[in-house]
Amino acid sequence: MNVQQLEQDLPPILLYAVPILILALLIEWLIIRIHPEKDYDGADFRASLGIGIGSLIINALLKSFMLALGIFFYELTPWRIPPTWWSWLVALVVIDFCNYLAHYTAHKQRVWWATHVTHHSSEHLNLSTAFRNSWTQHLKIIFFIPAWLTGVHPVIAFSCYQLDLLYQFWIHTEVIGRLPRWFEFIFVTPSHHRVHHGSNDAYLDKNFGSMLIVWDRLFGTFQEETETPKYGLTKPVESQNVVYLNFHEWRDIWHDLRKTRSLKGAVKVLFGPPV
Template sequence: MLFLLQFEQDVQPLLLYAAPIIFIFVALEYWFLRHDPHHHYDADDLKASVGIGVGALVINGLLKALTVGLILFCYELVPWRIPNTWWAWVLGYLGIDFCNYLAHYIAHKQRIWWATHVTHHSSEHLNLSTSFRNSWTQHIKIIFFLPVWLSGIHPVITFMCYQIDLLYQFWLHTEVITKLPRWFEYIFVTPSHHRVHHGKNDAYLDKNFGTTFILWDRLFGTFQEETERPIYGLTKPVTSNNVVYLNFHEWRDIVRDVRKAKSWREVTGILFGPP
C-alpha cells in the first residue's frame, strides 16, 4: 500500500500539465483555418470530439487506481530488476512504443479490438481536436502492454514513457504541417504519415500504425507514403455526432451478430475476424 502511494506521488500527471497547451494549439489551428473551406473545423464534429475527449478523461481518472495497481502487481511479480539508468528509459520507451504499434495493428485486424478503436476513426475531418476521440473502452487494450510491465523496469519509468508516447500523438492530427525533413520522416511518425493512417483511400487502409517511431511500419511492411489527398472517416460512415453512439455502435453490432450466431466457431469469427 505504501509503495502504491509513493508511486502515485512520483508519477507526474503529464497529460494534466499538457492540457492547457493542447487547448491553446487547438484554438490556434481553429483560428488559422477559419477561412479555409477545405480544412476548417466543423462545429458539430468539434463538439463530438470534445465530448468524447471529456468522457475519456473522466474514465481515465476512474480507472487510474486499477491501472496503477496492475502495473505494480506485474513489477512485483518478476524477480529481476533493470537499473534505473538512462538506458532503462530508452528501453521503456521503445517497449511502450512497440506495444502501442502491436495493439494498434491488431485493433485494425480483429473486430473485438476494432470496437475499442473505431471511435478514433469516426470523424471525416482531421485536425488537432480529432486526437480527443479516444474510445471509452480503449483501456481493455492495456493487456498488450504486459511485456513492458513485466520487464523489470521501474513502474515510474514505464508509466511516464506511456504518457509521453500518448502525448506525442496529439500533434500528428493536423493538415497544417505538410512534410518534414527526410531524416525525421524516416525515423518518426509525422502528420503526413498519420494522415495516411486516417485515410480510407484503398492505398491507405491499414497502414502506418506507429505512434512515435515509424520504423516499426517500415520493418513490418505496413508503411505507406502520403501520395494522394486522404479521404477521412470510416469505409462504412457513421451519420451521428452523438458521443454515446460513436463509442458503442460497434459493440452494439457485435452483440447483435453474436446473438444471431449458430455455432461457437461463428462467434469466434465474429469476435476475432476482420472488422
Template sequence: MTPQQFEQDLQPLLLYATPLIFICIAVEYWLVRHDPHHRYDHDDLKASVGIGLGSLLINGLFKAAIVGISLFCYEIVPWRLPNTWWSWILAYLGIDLCNYFAHFIAHKQRIWWATHVTHHSSEHFNLATSFRNSWTQHIKIIFFLPVWLSGIHPVITFTCYQIDLLYQFWIHTEVIHKLPRWFEYIFVTPSHHRVHHGKNTLYLDKNFGTTFILWDRLFGTFQEETETPVYGITKPVESQNVIYLNFHEWRDIVREVRQAKSLREAAAILFGPP
C-alpha cells in the same frame, strides 16, 4: 512500492500539457478558419471534445486498477533493471512497440476494432480529432504486459507512456505538411498519420506507429502520403452523438453474435476482420 508512493513519484505530464494543447487547437482553428476544405466543423468538434471529456473521466476511474496491475507485475518478476538513462530508452521503445502491435491488432480483429473505431469516426482531421479516444480502449492494457513484466520501474514506464500519448497529439493536423526527410524516416509525422486516418484503398491498414514510423518500415505496413486522404471509416457513422460513436460497433457485434448459429461463427464475428 505502494500505490501512494507511485502517485507521489509520477508526474502528471498530461495535466501539465493541457494548456499548451488547447493553445495549439486555438491556433489551428484560427489558421484554417477561412479554408472551406480544412476548417473545423462545429458538430464534429463538439463530438471530439465530448468523447475526450468522457475519456478523462474513465481514465480517472480506471487509473487505480491500471496502477495496481502494473505494480503487481513489477513485484512478481524476480529481476530489476537499474533506474538509469538506458532503462528510459528501453521503456520508451517497449511502450511504443506495444502500442504498434495493439494498434495493428485493433485494425485486424473486430473485437479490438470496437475499442478503436471511435478514433477513426471523424471525417475531418485536426488536433481535436486526437481527443477521440474510445471509452473502452482500456481493454487493450493487456498488450502492455511485456513492458510491465520487464523489471523497469513503473514510474519510468508510466512516464514514457504519457510522453508517447502526448506525442500523438501534434500528428493530427493538416496544417503541417512534410518535414525533413531524416525526421520522416524515423518518426511518425502528420503526413504519416493522415495516411493512417485515410479510408482510401491505398491507405487502409497502414502506418500504425505512434512515435516511431520505423516499426511500420520494419514490419511492412508503411505507406507514403501520395494522394489526398479521405477521412473516416468505410461505413460512415450515422450520428455525432458521443454515446453512439463509442458503442455502435459493440452494439452491432452483440447483435450479430446473438444471431450466430455456432460458436465458430460467433468467434469469426469477434476475431475476424472488421
C-alpha cells in the same frame, strides 16, 4: 511498492501539457480559418470534445486499477533495470512497440476494432480528433504487459506511456506538411498519420506507429502520403452522438453474436476482421 506511493511519485505529464494542447488547438484553428474548405466542423468538434471529456473521466476512475496492474507484473519480474537515462529509452521503445501491436490488432480483429473505431469516426482531421479515444480503449491494456515485465521501474514505465500518448496529439493535423526526410524515416509525422486516418484503398491499414514509424517500415505496413486522404470510416457513421460513436460497433457485434449457433461462429464474430 503500493498504488498510493506510485500515484505520488508519478508526474502528471498529461496534466502539465494541457495549456500547450489548448494553445496548439487555438493556433491551428486560427490558421485554418483562412482556408474555409478545411474549417472546423461544429458538430464534429463537439463530438470530439465530448468523447475526450468522457475519456478523461474514465481514465480518472481506472487510474488506480491500471497502476495496480502495472505494479503486479513488475513485482513478478525477478530482475530490475536500474533507473538510468537508458532505462527511459528502453521503456519508451518497448511501450511504443506495444502500442504498435495493439493498434495493428485493433484494425485486424473486430472485438479490438470496437475499442478503436471511435477514433476513426471523424470525416475531418485536426488536433481535436486526437481527443477521440474510445471509452472502452482500456481493454487493450493487456498489450502493455510486456512493458511492465521489462523490470523498468513503474514510475518510468507509466511516465513513458504518458509521453507516447502525448506525442500522438500533434500528428492529427493538416496544417503541418512534410518534414525533413531523416525525421520522417524514424518518427511518425502528421503526413504519416494522415495516411492512417485515410479511407482511400491505398491507405487502409497503414502506418500504425504511435511515435516511431520504424515499426511500420520493418513489418511492411508503411505507406507514404501520395494522394489527398479521404477521412473517416469506409462505412460512414450515422450520428455524431458521443454514446453512439463509442458503442455502435459493440452493438453490432452483440447483434451478430445473437445470430450465431456455434462457438466457431462466435469466435469468428469476435476475432474475425472488421465488417
